[in-house]
Amino acid sequence: MLSKSSAKLFFLVGTGLCVGTFLLLTIDTIRRVPEQTNQQNLSESAIRGKHLWETNNCMGCHTILGEGAYYAPELTKVYERRGPKFIAAMLKDPYAMYPGQRKMVRYDFSDSDIQDLTAFMKWIGEMDLNGFPPKPNIGQIATIEGVGAGTGVAQTIDRPIAFNQMCIVCHKLRGQGGDVGPALDGVGSRLDRDYIVRWLHDPQAVKPGTLMPKLPLSEEEIVELSAFLSQLKEDAK
Amino acid sequence: MKYKSQAVAYYFFAVCMLLLALQIVYGFIMGFAHLGFDGLHEWIPFNAARAVHTNLLVMWMLSGFMGAAYYIIPEECERELVSTKLALLQLGAFVAVGVTAVIGFHFNWWEGRKFLEIPRPLDYLVVVDVLLFIYLIGRTVWQAKRHTTTSIVLFFGLLCAALLYIPGMIDTSSQTMDSYWRWWVVHLWVEGVWELIMGAILSYLLIKLTGVDREIIEKWLYVIVGFTFLSGILGTGHHYYFIGTPKYWLWIGGAFSALEPLAFLGMAIYAIAMAKRGGRSHPNKTALSWTIGCSILSFVGAGFLGFAHTLPQVNLWTHGTLVTAMHGHMAFWGAYAMIILAIITYSVPAMTGRKLHDSGMNIFAFWTSNIGMICMTLAFAVAGISQVYLERKMGMDFLSVQKEIEVHFLGLILAASLFTLGIGAFIWNFIRYGLPHAEAQGSDSYKN
Numbered sequence: 001m002l003s004k005s006s007a008k009l010f011f012l013v014g015t016g017l018c019v020g021t022f023l024l025l026t027i028d029t030i031r032r033v034p035e036q037t038n039q040q041n042l043s044e045s046a047i048r049g050k051h052l053w054e055t056n057n058c059m060g061c062h063t064i065l066g067e068g069a070y071y072a073p074e075l076t077k078v079y080e081r082r083g084p085k086f087i088a089a090m091l092k093d094p095y096a097m098y099p100g101q102r103k104m105v106r107y108d109f110s111d112s113d114i115q116d117l118t119a120f121m122k123w124i125g126e127m128d129l130n131g132f133p134p135k136p137n138i139g140q141i142a143t144i145e146g147v148g149a150g151t152g153v154a155q156t157i158d159r160p161i162a163f164n165q166m167c168i169v170c171h172k173l174r175g176q177g178g179d180v181g182p183a184l185d186g187v188g189s190r191l192d193r194d195y196i197v198r199w200l201h202d203p204q205a206v207k208p209g210t211l212m213p214k215l216p217l218s219e220e221e222i223v224e225l226s227a228f229l230s231q232l233k234e235d236a237k
Numbered sequence: 238m239k240y241k242s243q244a245v246a247y248y249f250f251a252v253c254m255l256l257l258a259l260q261i262v263y264g265f266i267m268g269f270a271h272l273g274f275d276g277l278h279e280w281i282p283f284n285a286a287r288a289v290h291t292n293l294l295v296m297w298m299l300s301g302f303m304g305a306a307y308y309i310i311p312e313e314c315e316r317e318l319v320s321t322k323l324a325l326l327q328l329g330a331f332v333a334v335g336v337t338a339v340i341g342f343h344f345n346w347w348e349g350r351k352f353l354e355i356p357r358p359l360d361y362l363v364v365v366d367v368l369l370f371i372y373l374i375g376r377t378v379w380q381a382k383r384h385t386t387t388s389i390v391l392f393f394g395l396l397c398a399a400l401l402y403i404p405g406m407i408d409t410s411s412q413t414m415d416s417y418w419r420w421w422v423v424h425l426w427v428e429g430v431w432e433l434i435m436g437a438i439l440s441y442l443l444i445k446l447t448g449v450d451r452e453i454i455e456k457w458l459y460v461i462v463g464f465t466f467l468s469g470i471l472g473t474g475h476h477y478y479f480i481g482t483p484k485y486w487l488w489i490g491g492a493f494s495a496l497e498p499l500a501f502l503g504m505a506i507y508a509i510a511m512a513k514r515g516g517r518s519h520p521n522k523t524a525l526s527w528t529i530g531c532s533i534l535s536f537v538g539a540g541f542l543g544f545a546h547t548l549p550q551v552n553l554w555t556h557g558t559l560v561t562a563m564h565g566h567m568a569f570w571g572a573y574a575m576i577i578l579a580i581i582t583y584s585v586p587a588m589t590g591r592k593l594h595d596s597g598m599n600i601f602a603f604w605t606s607n608i609g610m611i612c613m614t615l616a617f618a619v620a621g622i623s624q625v626y627l628e629r630k631m632g633m634d635f636l637s638v639q640k641e642i643e644v645h646f647l648g649l650i651l652a653a654s655l656f657t658l659g660i661g662a663f664i665w666n667f668i669r670y671g672l673p674h675a676e677a678q679g680s681d682s683y684k685n
């Protein structure tokens with residue numbers, strides 16, 4: 001049978017070997033991390049953003065790199081997902097961007113704070129994370145049966161980037177997106193293009209008290225979006 | 238209780254009870270927020286509730302470990318503690334720092350790094366306080382007539398826990414390295430040195446409760462803590478899969494962390510085997526229930542549920558979802574909450590001289606809290622797995638998924654109410670014991 005002294009030896013030798021290996025791997029990791037995380041792009045602004053991220057404990061609601069709390073969206077890829085304009089609007093007034101939803105803290109950020117936080121998220125989003133977050137791989141709701149598949153009404157304009165970044169926060173199109181506003185399938189049959197243009201310029205002016213906020217859109221984006229929306233006809237659903 | 242100074246442990250355990258009760262209050266605040274009732278948002282936003290919930294958890298566990306050490310070390314070393322006054326001072330300072338931190342969290346004063354939210358100036362005070370604790374225990378061990386394996390493992394575990402707090406303070410501008418060092422504290426605590434502390438307390442309780450020969454129990458203690466370090470140290474790699482660290486961690490972390498359940502399995506087999514083998518029937522049956530229960534549920538929560546998401550192929554999907562919360566609750570409960578409640582159940586009757594350990598209330602507390610926690614874990618599990626499928630696998634929007642799984646938080650609240658009923662009974666029974674009593678001191682009050 002195993003004696004107490006050999007049990008002790010097992011403990012000491014095993015621990016020693018593992019500690020040694022772990023320290024060596026740590027040294028190697030420290031050497032490689034700068035390249036894998038594009039440290040050369042870590043600007044002063046992004047570092048200030050990290051500081052704001054920490055002093056406000058954003059991780060107490062959100063996850064980043066998959067670490068944090070499970071109350072609010074994963075933000076690793078938020079820069080790519082929502083774009084800088086939406087992030088800025090969100091940090092200015094979270095209640096307007098997600099009316100009636102789960103609440104984020106309304107902070108008093110200055111414009112430069114917001115730039116710093118956005119730079120931080122951009123840097124995070126560009127790291128090589130060994131495949132995280134993974135792309136969805138079952139029941140792809142949105143991609144396969146596209147607009148017009150089988151109906152003869154081909155989709156002539158692709159979804160504008162602004163649509164994918166901002167509008168689907170609140171609107172569904174082909175089953176994908178948020179629930180704040182009405183689904184936009186077939187909106188081109190309901191509304192004419194002029195109305196949509198006016199609407200996108202300032203929803204409050206068209207319909208005072210509406211929950212849709214005035215979004216930071218450029219003229220070109222409005223042209224693009226209204227062209228896209230007005231070709232979403234009822235039969236093309 | 239053989240030594241007068243052991244009674245100082247009582248005050249550490251009383252702090253445990255208080256902080257546990259508060260922790261549960263903040264748990265409910267978060268549970269309700271997930272359900273859509275966030276009326277407290279203006280005063281206690283979710284991130285504040287969470288920081289308080291988890292920091293109180295860590296604080297009461299540290300307080301419990303310190304109390305356990307002050308109780309066990311004199312008996313193992315066969316001498317009084319070097320100073321009970323300093324021990325009480327050390328507790329007072331610990332509580333003062335903790336209360337300051339928790340109040341600060343409500344005013345946006347924190348570091349915003351999960352589990353290590355305590356602001357930097359207070360970190361230094363924690364270090365000083367823990368050094369005083371280590372000094373008191375270390376000096377008692379040093380001057381002792383005998384050095385048992387149990388006392389050495391306990392001391393070594395506590396010392397390493399104190400040292401490992403330091404990497405968490407390394408300053409870096411890279412989020413990846415920040416996270417890298419954070420795990421040296423969080424992971425190497427719960428899947429490393431805390432297991433030593435747990436193993437030592439377990440071995441002390443088994444020696445007392447089962448009457449099995451110390452040599453046999455302590456031999457297996459070495460084997461188990463050997464497995465802990467063999468798997469747990471390189472197992473840290475299971476947190477280095479997706480944070481911007483090299484790819485080799487997927488292999489190393491996956492392989493070694495997959496072995497971690499062995500240490501917990503070892504603990505369960507060990508406790509059950511010793512209880513079967515022991516001829517002694519100790520009067521404190523409930524303490525034995527907590528001890529055996531701890532060894533089993535720690536295997537379920539840490540071993541089984543940890544293994545369930547530790548392989549990189551699985552973790553890719555579950556990383557940072559409610560699946561982690563499911564595992565976190567059961568693991569902390571089974572391993573560390575239960576071992577502390579076991580040593581409290583064992584030691585408080587001896588300190589106060591009142592034999593309320595097998596009261597109906599205490600037995601009710603054991604079953605109700607455990608069944609409650611198992612149901613809470615199930616509620617988190619269903620919510621977590623649904624989240625993984627809808628959000629990660631199918632690409633549904635985060636908030637829409639949260640709407641879908643809201644109902645499971647109703648389940649969570651119900652289960653948590655059951656759990657809270659059990660904890661309420663435990664605390665009530667604790668209060669009924671009253672304060673440590675002079676008559677109980679200086680004798681082995683269990684008379685065996």
Ligand code: HEM
Binds near residue numbers: 066544572
């Ligand atoms: C008593 C021991 C344990 C406790 C108290 C515990 C607790 C926790 C907690 C609180 C977290 C979340 C940490 C954070 O995100 O900051 C976590 C994560 C994790 N634990 Fe454990 N754990 C224990 C043992 C284990 C074991 C033995 C395994 C593996 C076999 C394991 C596997 C994991 C994994 C893979 C994660 C990462 C989850 C993710 O990617 O989000 N744990 N654990």
Ligand code: HEM
Binds near residue numbers: 069264268294653654
């Ligand atoms: C009884 C009532 C309790 C309720 C309602 C509750 C609820 C919660 C909730 C909602 C979260 C936050 C999850 C998120 O980020 O969205 C949480 C986190 C946590 N709770 Fe509790 N909890 C309770 C008791 C406990 C107990 C007794 C323990 C320890 C034994 C515990 C340990 C933890 C840990 C470790 C975390 C962090 C988990 C992680 O980051 O993965 N909780 N709890």
Ligand SMILES: [Fe+2]
Binds near residue numbers: 472473
């Ligand atoms: Fe871990």
